[in-house]
Amino acid sequence: MRLGLVLLHLAKPKMPYRFRGKYRKVKKPSMQDLLKMKLDFEREEKNMLILRHPYLTMEQSHGHMQKEEKTTKFFQRIFESRKQEFEKETTIAQRLCHLRVTEAWD
16 A cells, blocks of 8 residues: 555656646746737737728628629529428328328227
């Protein structure tokens, strides 16, 4: 039993939660962390600039999805025809109709 305790103690990994909780050790930021945070802020600012000022105006973007709408309508028609041919909707009464041989069983 003592040998097991010793082996478990030696094989015990370092505490993974040392930066959380009541007795946490606060990690001081390094220059790499500060640079990474600065790059994150710059990326976020670029994204917000793109969102605030779109590439196309409303007049330029009018009608740009007409071709896509045609293709989606085409595929919807194909899917509907396949559904009508192969995926016919059946009710429970239709599935169990073979059980109703005669009605007069009273």
